[in-house]
Amino acid sequence: MTVIKNRAVRTVLRYAIPFGAIPALVILGATVFDEKRYLIISFGVALAAIVLFMAGIEKKNIGSRRMVLVAVMTALAVIGRFIPLFKPITAICVMAAIYLGAESGFLCGALSVLISNIYFGQGPWTPFQMLGFGMIGLIAGYLCEPLKKSRALLIGYGVLAGIAYSMIMDVWTVLWYNGTFSPDLYLAAIISALPFTALYAVSNAGFLILLKKPIGDKLERIKQKYGV
Amino acid sequence: MREFHEYNPITVAAYYLCATAVTMFTMNPVVIGISLFASVINYILYAKNGIKPHLFSLVLFVIMAAVNPLINHNGMTVLFYLNDRPITAEAAIYGVTAAGMTVAALYWLRLFTKAMTSDKLLYLFGRLSPKISLILSMAIRYTELLRIRWRKISDAQKALGLYDDGNLIDALKGRARVLSILITWALENGIITAESMDARGYGTGRRTSFRLFRFRMRDGLITAICAAATAIAVIGLNGADVVWYPSIKTTLFEPVSIMGYVGFGVLSILPIIINTKEAIRWRYLSCAN
Amino acid sequence: MAVFELCELSFSYPNSAKKALEKVNITVDQGEFIALAGPTGSGKSTLLRLLKPELMQNGDQSGTILFCGNPIGDLPPRESAARIGYVAQSPEEQIVTDKVWHELAFTLENLGKKQQEIARRVAETAAFFGIAPWYRKHTSQLSGGQKQLLNLAAVMVSEPEALILDEPTAQLDPIEAARFFDTLYKLNRETGVTVIISEHRAEELLPLCDRMILLDHGTVVYDDAPRAIAQRMDKSSPYLPYLTAASRVFIHSGGAGECPLSVREGRKFFKSREIVSGNPHSPSATAPPGKEDCAALEMKDVFFRYHKDGADVLNGLNMTVNEGEIFAVLGANGCGKSTAAAIMTGVLKPYSGKVKLFGKALKEYKNGSLYRENLSCLPQDVESVFLHATVREELRGCEEIVNSLPFDLAPLYDRHPYDLSGGERQLVALCKALKSNPRLLILDEPSKGLDPNAKERLSELLRKLQSSGLTIILISHDIEFAASCADRCALFFDGGIAACESTSDFMCGNRCYTTAASRMTRGILRNVYTVDAAAAMIGGDRS
Incomplete structure (x- = not known):
């Protein structure tokens, strides 16, 4: 699976993963490791989703300029992850998404997690985080027109993204701790993470307001000047 | 001297993924014991960065081991009562095992993070x-x-x-x-x-990806050994079970499980075996010259 | 066969009435080494970019460009990428990937070459350029010169027939630039690659090249061997700064006989001539304008290191800058000049020694009063001071300073600071630095990347600022620039000052670390370090 060289193989893979690999993982998880099958299933699904996405992007023709801009935004997001407590990573992914397109947003989110985890530690959580921030970028990209126009929507999106991300990561925490999903534990996890979720949601909104103009104007200028 | 971490990134990544996966998906005290011991030794030999991470692990271990008997009161063997709640041996042993699992997995992941430098990650992605x-x-x-x-x-x-x-x-x-x-x-x-x-021609057609690492025979060999050891471990451990509550009943020491332990044991000390073998060869070579 | 044939080539940018290029006719033969000279905005970059189809810009083009006999536009993308190499000015930004080996392989990866072929090309290129010792390093860890060599090597892996370079050494120090030129010359001689290079370093470049093309206002003014061009120019030509010192002396002295190019030929020329006047100016006799008794900045036994266990970067530095003078700190890259600048500005603190500004220790300036009306520093990369989207916003609050300048900045007001030329950026940044009305101004490499005219203007501007009472410290490796405007010069070496004298004593006392005119006249004329002075002392042929 490691070498995806020609298009035919890649096409096969695109179908093989959802229809072959994922069911296989489910069966494997259910039979061999019955203790933590949900964990391995979700891990497999997250990984497969990322591979699928990236295979889609690989096929597309990304111009050199867009490529550089995505790399710069990714690097900014990585640097942002080193700021204690307030992390502008979501805001930067959203900026990348609404000014450079949904795919760029996805890449910015997913790749910045992958790079920063070189310092913070890789683990089974990496694919989940990649998928999480990738999705935040991707969805923002699909909503780019309204998000560009309305500041309220942008704030709403930041808050919502913060809450949704925390809640999804809590599912993973429960699975890791307990093996199966339990509503009680999930509730406990959500409550114990509440201060962080709140801080996260607020800082998302704050950074989105703060960065919208500087980053947005600069990206607009570059896009105009160089025709990205 | 070609150390374990200088093997092809695919081999190294596969190795750590196997070791982490087997550790994470088992609650077999023997496996966790082996895993914890081997991962700590591997970490000390490879990472060499002081006592701090070990202290952190120790604290984590103690907390996690203590939490289970405090909130879980299942089990028959009551050790003592705390605020009229029974603290049982079963829950305590489960707690120690679970904590061991988490800490061992953490060590393996730390090793993985340390080994997967940016150029190795890039190599893996370049192939993808x-x-x-x-x-x-x-x-x-x-x-x-x-x-x-x-x-x-x-x-x-x-x-x-x-x-x-x-x-x-x-x-x-x-x-x-x-x-x-x-x-x-x-x-x-x-x-x-x-x-x-x-x-410089970007976007003129299909790109190739130049790689410094080569996948050699020996990389294949180590990957195969790694896969085989993992397979033996998974098959062997399938029957080895522990029923924790109300009292601990185990099928840990069937002959097929022993085979599983040997398999996992070999897997977990593979880097040490390789590095030792290389060290001996170097000593031999420097004596011969 | 000709590599490039340009026939009646004209080009103009959209929204611009002026033509960037007008009826240019040039033929470049296989294996030629061509220097392209001319002031900023003369169309050099436009011309060079037209020779590289990937960098084609929007605009009106007429006339034809043939590459190896075929219209350049018909070249398939992969061939054009492989056969025409292009190296631009900035060493840092041209690098794409994170590792040296990956950067070398990048072009070939894009061309879809196989693993074995890439391995082979990369290996031979790395060996030729001497890159092997840093082959596995991070690209961000290299020095500027190494980065630019890497950029050149990364282009050469695809074995181009023509190499186009747009001011490749503008950001490098003289030693790095010399190494770059050496490599380029070796490439041209040993592989036969055609080289077209635009560059302001006439002194080093012209002796190497076969032909020089001088552009101005989009037209070709001269197109010939450098020696022949010099022979055709006269004293009043505005293009004199684009020639070497030896050639300029030759032209100033009337221009009879064979024109010298290099310093070596220049010395021969001086030996063959009569010396008319004994000593045109004895600079050491005239007192420097600085007030000896008033020290603007005093550094006494300053020691500094970055890490506790590291080596000393400043090693007992002693330095006194008098009030009202222009003081130049000269030295190669990495000798500690920039660290010294950071200490002068209080950004870094020495672990031992005293720094006094206008008689008061630096730390006694409380609450940022140091940076208000006392000291200001312009960094090497002036972009670090630009905050806004237009020059107008950038210069808000600096109107008084702008009006006092001998130039009109108004046409630039609505432009983005990054869209300006190097010289214009320098001016805008300088205005910002003067906003706080400082008494001492520290400039780090202000002449970097400027064309000769811009340097002259800057030097005049600094003189003017000095006359209004400003003390200026110039940190530079540009000896010629320091010679043109400094009152005193210091040679920085090994964390301290090795020599500190008035400019004329300094330039005439040094053997090799001095101006070209001084090197040419050493032992022949006394106390001469400028071309004008040298030329004034030359008489007729001795024989």
């Missing part, structure tokens, strides 16, 4: 997708560049008297100004990079 690996490579470069540039800009601003960190608001304003300059700099100069890419 040349385009994504190029973006990754560029982003890694920019991360470094932005860090250096941040310093330069904030020094320049200071020397111009525009950056005042007398109080918190001024300091934040100063930071925001540096960030703004940094973003302009990165985006504006990015165009030069894009032109340099165009000038």
Whole structure:
């Protein structure tokens, strides 16, 4: 699976993963490791989703300029992850998404997690985080027109993204701790993470307001000047 | 001397994934014992970065081991009562096992993180997708560049008297100004990079991905050993079960489980075996010369 | 066969009435080494970019460009990428990837070459350029010169027939630039690659090249061997700064006989001539304008290191800058000049020694008063001071300074600071640095990347600022620039000052670390370090 060289193989893979690999993982998880099958299933699904996405992007023709801009935004997001407590990573992914397109947003989110985890530690959580921030970028990209126009929507999106991300990561925490999903534990996890979720949601909104103009104007200028 | 971590990244990544996966998906005290011991030894030999991470692990271990008997009162063998709640041996042993599992998995993941440097990650991604690996490579470069540039800009601003960190608001304003300059700099100069890419034929057709690492026979051999040991471990451990509550009943020492332990044992000390073998060969070679 | 044939080539940018290029006719033969000279905005970059189809810009083009006999536009993208190499000015931003080996392989990856072929090309290129020792390093860890060599090597892996370079050494120090030129010359001689290079370093470049093309206002003014061009120019030509010192002396002295190019030929020329006047000016006799008794900046036994266990970067530095003078700190890259600048501005603190500004220790300036009306510093990368989207916003609050300048900045007001030329950026940044009304101004490499005219203007501007009472410290490796405007010069070496004298004593006392005119006249004329002075002392042929 490691070498995806020609298009035919890649096409096969695109179908093989959802229809072959994922069911296989489910069966494997259910039979061999019955203790933590949900964990391995979700891990497999997250990984497969990322591979699928990236295979889609690989096929597309990304111009050199867009490529550089995505790399710069990714690097900014990585640097942002080193700021204690307030992390502008979501805001930067959203900026990348609404000014450079949904795919760029996805890449910015997913790749910045992958790079920063070189310092913070890789683990089974990496694919989940990649998928999480990738999705935040991707969805923002699909909503780019309204998000560009309305500041309220942008704030709403930041808050919502913060809450949704925390809640999804809590599912993973429960699975890791307990093996199966339990509503009680999930509730406990959500409550114990509440201060962080709140801080996260607020800082998302704050950074989105703060960065919208500087980053947005600069990206607009570059896009105009160089025709990205 | 070719150490374990100089093998092909595919081999190294596969090895750590196998070791972590077997550790994480089992609650077999014997396996966890082996795993914890081997991962700590591997970590000490490879990472060599002081006592701090071990202290952190120890604290984590103690807390996690203590939490289970305090909240879980199942089990028949009551050790003592705490606030009229029974503290049972079964729950305590389960707690120790679970804590051991988590800490061992953490050690394996730390080893994985340490081993998977950016160029190895890039190699793995390069095989998956040349385009994504190029973006990754560029982003890694920019991360470094932005860090250096941040310093330069904030020094320049200071020397111009525009950056005042007398109080918190001024300091934040100063930071925001540096960030703004940094973003302009990165985006504006990015165009030069894009032109340099165009000038050197980017986007003229299908890209290939040049690799410094080669997948040699010995990489294949180690990967195969790793896969075989994992398979033996998984098959062997399938029957080895522990029923924790109400009292501990185990089928841990069936002959087939013993085979599983040997399999996992070999897997977990594979880097040590390889490095020792190489060290002996070097000593032999330097004596011969 | 000709590599490039340009026939009646004209080009103009959209929204611009002026033509960037007008009826240019040039033929470039296989294996030629061509220097392209001319002031900023003369169309050099436009011309060079037209020779590289990937960098084609929007605009009106007429006339034809043939590459190896075929219209350049018909070249398939992969061939054009492989056969025409292009190296631009900035060493840093041209690099794409994070590792040196990856950067070398980048072009070939884009061309879809196989693993074995890439391995082979990369290996031979790395060996030729001497890159092997840093083959596995991070690209961000290289020095500027190494980065630019890497950029050149990364282009050469695809074995181009023509190499186009747009001011490749503008950001490098003289030693790095010399190494770059050496490599380029070796490439041209040993592989036969055609080289077209635009560059302001006439002194080093012209002796190497076969032909020089001088552009101005989009037209070709001269197109011939450098020696022949010099022979055709006269004293009043505005293009004199684009020639070497030896050639300029030759032209100033009337221009009879064979024109010298290099310093070596220049010395021969001086030996063959009569010396008319004994000593045109004895600079050491005239007192420097600085007030000896008033020290603007005083550094006494300053020691500094970055890490506790590291080596000393400043090693007992002693330095006194008098009030009202222009003081130049000269030295190679990495000798500690920039660290010294950071200490002068209080950004870094020495672990031992005293720094006094106008008689008061640096740390006694409280609450940022140091940076208000006392000291200001312009960094090497002036972009670090630009904050806004237009020059107008950038210069808000600096109106008084702008009005006092001998140039009109108004036409630039609505432009983005990054869209300006190097010289214009320098001016705008300088205005910002003067906003706080400082008494001492520190400039780090202000002449970097400027064309000769811009340097002259800057030097005049600094003189003017000095006459209004400003003390200026110039940190530079540009000896010629320091010679043109400094009152005193210091040679920085190994964390301290090795020599500190008035400019004329300094330039005439040094053997090799001095101006070309001084090197040419050493032992022949006394106390001469400028071309004008040298030329004034030359008489007729001795024989």
